[in-house]
Amino acid sequence: MKKTGIILSGCGFLDGSEIHEAVLTLLALDRAGIEAIVLAPDIPQIHVVNHRTGEVAQGEMRNVLDESARISRGAVTDLAQIDTLNLDALILPGGYGAAKNLSDYGFKGAECSVNPDVARAIRSFHQADKPIGFICIAPALAAQVLGAEHPLLTIGNDPSTAKDLETMGARHVDCPVWNAIVWNKGKILSTPAYMLGPSIAEVAKGIDRLVEELARLL
């Protein structure tokens, strides 16, 4: 059975992983007969956001690895252990956690840096010619880490976000929410998901497409 690592960034789209995208990824992998191994860095969240009000919960602290375990029903591995897992592919769902905890893209835009363990995972899987799927805002991390190779990536239709990707060296591709693209040179897959929305069933179509293409590449 092939194994795919899913790198999460917490639990909730405003300060962690986009929950729907993460769950839809787990569903699509299970349906494809691919084992999912949920990974996250063992770091504090940059902040906690009250998802009802949209406001930062001052003074509250949560851990990315602990919160990611909510989405995986407990089974979560510290990303620092990734080399021991013998994985065949990687997927990074979106949510602001990708832009706040796994990188600082949400604060610094095209000048961002990526968490060293996340950057190392992306680089090593790419060098090993293993497929990597980037969902929603996560392609910003691919642009930062792999920009020198000018990967084709989706990001939705926000012009300033698309421009950031191009500034980092990527080439932005317009892609509808129900579809996913593959940059064949590097087995880099992406789909816009909730960068476009507008509904969970539409987002599911794009994630299903991404996982279908990833399974084909394995």
Added chain:
Amino acid sequence: MKKTGIILSGCGFLDGSEIHEAVLTLLALDRAGIEAIVLAPDIPQIHVVNHRTGEVAQGEMRNVLDESARISRGAVTDLAQIDTLNLDALILPGGYGAAKNLSDYGFKGAECSVNPDVARAIRSFHQADKPIGFICIAPALAAQVLGAEHPLLTIGNDPSTAKDLETMGARHVDCPVWNAIVWNKGKILSTPAYMLGPSIAEVAKGIDRLVEELARLL
């Protein structure tokens, strides 16, 4: 467009809603063209559980309504407002939150009581002959509120949990994870989901069946 209320109990199966079940319910409703309105009581969680270790996080406090908003991407309504929403049906996903925050079934078994707003919602929808779907452990709440009418309910295959349901007046039905049952007298639907598991794709089949039957009843 028909509208279904989904009563959540937090975000994470050990102290709130089972995230996969809640997301799969949102997905199935969206695919069926039914609008989902996420509801939760505005109460503190009984406790917070670290989902990586399984241990109670001493001294930590979270609010059921705020945490439920993580699953709904922000759009959440206080359950106390349910009368103003003109809903056509209700669904209660599982997770320990249903047995800890929406009721005290997890602590008191068949002697449990149900949160007054949740009990009132179940009773009023039942009296209005509107469909109500109960997923995973949530049928325990149906057994407590509607036990006098001896509803047919699923709960998985744990004998002591099944016995609790019968003690509360319900009749337990063995049902595989991929299926859902309808107690026609009362438009009460149930599916065992993660009471049986073992994988998200199997749980999705049962939830899809439940929503399909619910849509048929609308």
